[in-house]
Amino acid sequence: MISIINYNAGNIRSVLFALDRLGVDYQLTADPKVIRGADKVIFPGVGAAGSTMAHLRATGLDEVIRGLTQPVFGICVGMQLLCSHSEENDVDCLGIFPDKVKKFRPVNGEKVPHMGWNTIHHNGDSWLSEATDGEHCYYVHSYYVETGAHTVATTDYGITFSACLRKDNFYAAQFHPEKSAKAGEQILSDFLTL
Amino acid sequence: MAICHSTDQHSNMLAKRIIPCLDIKDGRTVKGVNFVALRDAGDPVELGAKYSEAGADELVFLDITATHEKRKTLAKLARQIAGHLNIPFTIGGGIKALEDVDVLLDSGADKVSINSAAVRRPELIDELANGFGSQFVVVAVDARIVSGGQAPDDWFIHLNGGRLKTEIKLFDWVKEAQERGAGEILFTSMDHDGTKAGFALDALAKMSDLLDIPIIASGGAGKKDHFVDVFTHGKADAGLAASIFHFGEIGIGELKQHLDAANVPVRL
Structure with missing residues (x-):
């Protein structure tokens, strides 16, 4: 079973609909027990870094996420919250990356x-299917993750930034795979079939 | 100079977007739709999926139903579309209040478009941007050039589907909309709409220089070169059209090939 972390993160409906289209069973949950017991975890995000981090800390979900050992997929702001610090609201994040x-x-x-x-x-060894290299994906963001040792895909927009990350069991995408047509569905499948 | 221009475009690979617009009434698409191999050309969900397969980058659904049940109708439509579409979509038509938008967000809409209600009460833009984020708020404007008597001709905002002229100048209003938190401007030139003679290129370019947010150009598309013009001279970020797509006069795929050949960055 896939757990989708439910933490009042704005519009995450589109992620649920995308999983429905892929025929995947999931549950939307904030229950630490359920999240820890899931085969895979999706950490979506729409919203500001400051308020969402505050919410994660207040509910103890920050420690739950840090302790996960199964594959975890951070999407958009979810990816940014997995990093060490965000200029948005000048807030320390989860520090996985x-x-x-x-x-x-x-x-x-x-x-x-x-x-x-x-x-x-794509950038070196990657969990992404080769078919998605060079494909267009759908972005909506004002903040970006700089490129680093864990960058597995990049995008250019004035500067080159991290499109996808991977470290141990943590995977992440800055774009919205659930809104990125066939390329996005492929990337969701890549994660779901790990 | 041509080479410089080309290099500039390729250093920034954000694709120019092609957006079909669907008018919905009572849950069905209106205006003739002439699509081959469509079981039901009136079904907005099926039509939307067809456009998505053909390579549309985004879709706009404009609900023109006049009813007290508006909120429910729009939410039901949003949920159906969101369940079937893997590209972003905007819903508009008669959105007046925060509560309308809350329901749409929960139903899976990616963006909402507001028009007359924002002109009548500009604070609506602030409220939506603060509540849901600027990326969720498309401010649609209908405008045409009006002779100002002794003043020079200028673009003025029109309301209620263009029937009601206001004293508000187009460029003042879009600037205010941006400052209040609009994420995008959908600009329809009433002088160009339906002419098939091309978009309002000068006004679009002026708007693009004036604003920092993306501009969706609407009104006047008749042939493929009009889209080349709107993305080069008109500096638009997206081009929207209805009938030329619905009647199959221009296919999305061939349009994008044409743009690509003209060195306009598109998603193929």
Whole structure:
């Protein structure tokens, strides 16, 4: 069973619908026991880093997530919260990935938020199917994760930033695979079939 | 110079978006739709899925039903679409209050479009942006050039589907909408809408220079080169059209191939 962490993170319905389309069973839950016992965990996110981190700390979900040993998939703000620190609300995050979350500062007149379809480029060993290398994925974000040792895919938008991360049992995507047409479905499947 | 231009476009690979717009009434698509191999051309969900398969980057569903049950109707529609579509979609039509939007978010809508209600009560933009995030709020504007008597001609906002002229100037209003937290502007030129003679390129380019948020261009698409123009001269981030797609005059796939050949970054 897949657990989707429910922590009042704005619109996570689209993730549920995407799993429905893939015919996957899941439960939306904030219960630590259920989350710890799941085969896989999805950590979605829409919202501001500060308030969502505060909520995770208040509910003890921060420690639950840090202690997970099964595959965990952070999506969008979920990915950013798995990093060490976010410039959004200047808040310390979960620290799974040592990388920092920074605000886009346009270098060539790019609009912020970075919204729409942009290409991902695989980077070395990756959990992503080869078919998705160079494909467009759907992004909506004003903050990005810098590239580092755990970056397995990148995207260019003025600067080059982390599109996907991987460290041990933690996987993450900055874009919304649930809204990224066939490429996104492939990436969700890649995680679900690990 | 041509080479410089090309390099600029490729250093920033964010794709220009093609967005079909579907008008919905009582849960069915209106306006003639001429799609081959569609079981039911009136079913917005099936039509949306067809466009998604054809390569549409996003969809806009505009509900033109006038009913007291509006909120329920829109939520039901959003849920059906969200269950079947793997690309982002916007829902608009008669959204007036925070409660309307709350239900739509919960039903899986990615964005909502507000128009007349925002002009009548601009604070609605702030409330939606603060409550749900700017990325959720598309402010749609209908405008046309009006001769101002002694003043020079200028673009003015029109309400109620364009029937009611206001004294509000287009560029003042879109700037205010951005400052209040709009995530995107959907600009329809009433002077160009339905002409099939091309988009309002000068006004679009001026708007793009004025604003930092993405602009969706609407009104005037008639042939593939009009989309090339809207993304180059018009500096738009997305191009929206209805009938040319519905009647199969331009296929999404061939349009994107055409844009790609013209060096416009698109998702193929």
